[in-house]
Ligand SMILES: NC(=O)C1=CN([C@@H]2O[C@H](COP(=O)(O)OP(=O)(O)OC[C@H]3O[C@@H](n4cnc5c(N)ncnc54)[C@H](O)[C@@H]3O)[C@@H](O)[C@H]2O)C=CC1
């Protein structure tokens with residue numbers, strides 16, 4: 100790499116690595132921070148990340164570091180860590196980037212904060228954006244056509260700054276200024292993907308899956324409304340778009356986790372040795388608690404949480420089906 104990187108990525112899992120490859124596809128210098136020293140080594144020595152994104156030859160303009168101090172002065176930073184460690188990692192930055200683009204999908208356990216709340220507190224001088232949508236990392240890394248929502252707290256001026264760095268011929272961001280809406284879709288669809296995987300694992304059929312997607316989307320809209328998200332944001336790529344993708348593919352870690360739970364495996368056993376992140380398992384408890392506190396009807400989210408806590412899936416499904424019949428537009432629990 101010659102010259103100072105214009106863009107940095109924090110987190111060298113599948114998605115951070117795919118985003119680094121994407122933004123480097125026009126020859127741009129990209130510095131990626133990785134948590135594991137062996138990932139730093141593999142990227143710098145072999146231009147590869149076999150631990151998290153097997154089979155991709157990374158662009159020669161991508162370099163890796165394990166030292167957050169090396170990111171100082173880089174104006175655009177994509178944050179792509181697991182949601183539960185974002186606060187800790189941002190607090191280790193020497194200075195705030197001008198543009199901080201959040202790409203993680205989740206809600207912080209313990210605090211109930213969205214990632215943009217976490218980022219505003221850790222980096223008050225940065226302008227926050229949220230990049231979210233139906234984006235399996237391996238497809239983006241392969242250059243397959245993909246579209247996302249890019250919600251900019253800094254409005255159109257920030258969008259104009261970010262476009263050259265992020266948009267590519269097969270990667271189309273769509274502008275929004277609804278940062279909260281863009282985040283809520285991605286966080287909730289992970290929990291709903293576990294629900295749809297459970298349907299598969301339990302052999303409940305495709306009608307049940309379609310019902311869960313539609314009724315889960317109603318839960319997403321209700322939660323979004325309570326937090327000030329716009330419904331049209333949730334109807335877009337970062338909400339409905341991502342819900343459709345993750346609720347129907349075994350490429351989704353959340354969907355696959357649901358299948359395994361439906362087949363009778365226990366959540367504790369499934370989570371213990373994981374190296375990849377199924378964010379829905381961490382979001383479900385905090386989301387269920389937030390919904391209960393605010394009296395937002397989210398029975399599917401509550402059901403997923405109960406199963407993750409060890410309740411038998413078939414009993415939870417039976418209870419879900421036995422609820423009183425009601426209007427499709429009913430908002431009460
Ligand atoms: N993989 C995908 O297709 C997509 C993932 N995302 C989101 O991106 C975020 C990151 O996911 P992936 O890149 O898929 O991760 P991954 O599942 O491929 O890898 C796990 C990541 O967690 C990191 N990690 C584990 N423990 C850590 C710690 N204590 N401190 C810091 N980092 C630690 C690892 O270094 C690695 O980067 C998640 O919020 C996910 O929902 C969003 C869109 C697509």
Ligand SMILES: O=C(CO)COP(=O)(O)O
Nearest residue numbers: 232233234235351352353
């Ligand atoms: O967010 C994703 C696709 O948009 C990735 O989904 P999983 O985390 O379930 O693999």
